[in-house]
Amino acid sequence: MRLMVTKKLRYLKLYKAFFKNCLIREMEFRSHFIIQNIVSAVWALIVLVTFLFIFNHVSSVNGWDLHSMLLLTAIYFLVDRIFDSLFEINLWDLTTLVNTGNLDTILTKPVSSQFMVSLRKFSFSMFFSNLAMIGLIIYLIINFYSPISFIQIISFLILIICSIVITYSLWFISVLPIFWWGRLDNIHHLFRPFHQLGRVPIDVTGSLKPFFTYIFPLAFVSTIPAQAIIGNLSYWLLFYGIIISIVLLVISNKLWNFSLRYYTSASS
């Protein structure tokens, strides 16, 4: 147990070092930083505004009204942007690393190689977008979902972490075929359309709902975290969310190690 704690601390320290280097680098490219932030904020804003138009005509979609729909979308974008900040830039890089053979320099390091390829870089371009989404969620809670219990908030935060872990694991697994298929520049986009499904309340998928909850758990992307705030969450799902996050993370690690056997380390 003690060993595990020191190991965690070590990875936290290591992440701090990666983060520091990225911050130094990011400051070199100021205009990139500003423009990326504006683009990502505008994108989220447009999606949110479309709901105002839609709910001018209907009052609810399968039990989801305008406010819960805005909440769901804000959560989706928050998770999506956190994923982008932490992982997307790295998964994009992974294709290049495998195809050029530069993965070599990572694989020889005495650190979990999955950790290195997944978290080596941090993207600051979603920073304001993240802040805006957090602000929107707090606004919606205060105006439409208060009073809110402490347990609800804790459940929500745990489910957000589950959402990020599930998204990461599935996304990471979807990228692994590069070890066999070679040059696939857009493979890190393969999972995005599936992930977009998480923007829809899973209740509307009808008979597919159990599938999206338990087997291919896109319900945990934003529907279930939103339910924690709305107040109709069954606590069994909180428990299941933690379990499935751990299971998927372990599977992603096993598949990663398996895929490395097929790494050919291109060029000399």
Added chain:
Amino acid sequence: MSLIEVKNLKKYYQVYQKEPGIKGSIKSLFHRKYENIKAVDNISFSIKEGELVGFIGPNGAGKTTTLKVLSGLLYPTEGAVSVLGYTPFDRKPEFQKQFSLVMGQKNQLWWDLPALDSFILNREIYEIDKDQFKKTLDDLTEMLDLKDILKIQVRKLSLGQRMKCELVAALLHSPKVLFLDEPTIGLDVVMQQKIREFLKAYNQKYKATIILTSHYMDDVKELCDRVIIIDKGKVFFDGLLDEIIKKYADRKILEVTFSKPVEKKDFSIIKAAKIKKFDPPQVIFSVKRKSANPVAAKLLEKFSVADLNITESSLKDIIREIFTGRDLS
């Protein structure tokens, strides 16, 4: 006790062949003809602590593949490999903290940052003690004469400076085993010499075990006592550098300076002598080892010779002859 042990190592790749042009590409979408490439085909050797061994061989001989298997990057098709008592592909952190792989064509330094920032990151990755880190870094920058460039962005450095920084990054954790793949590639002669001197000094100072691959025969000649020649995935020769010369140099070089003008056709009477370089008054002949003395005698008898010198053929020539398959005894 050997530090590195390789037994019957094989590494095969599957590659598919594509006929040229669009037609070939469309065909290959549906049906691919696969072929097994034997990058390494049944190689065995062992290396003792502190040895500095050179791998030589033509492009695609399997040198780099062998180094990559030893580093745990590639999963061997067959055979047993042990480095420092570990199986490299397990990639145990305890093992990885004790070796380093430097590749002339790949870099681990962060492109947009000064090298020093990458070094500090490596300190975290390898969990190097702060005082130890400072000591090693000072020592390495001193040896490589790097003081002034550590705080400059890596992308602004010259190739030679970058290579030196790559070496520092790879050596900060004081590895016991060092694999160097073409460390001098693309560098000018002066820089090559500096890197060589550094490696020699490092090997002596830290007693590190080093395997080096290089296309430059000078690298091998100056650094390694022992060489392993690899060709077509197999070990062709494994032994001391001097032995190659004894075993494969069946020719000697005769450097003759004539005191009277000579012409090429004058030498047709001496059949055993091949002219290597005709640059009157100096002519260089290549002669079979056993006929070196008779040829020298004949030259002295038939021509007026100012100076005559018999030497061994250069390592470069021997290796070239081995790989082109000519004149092999």
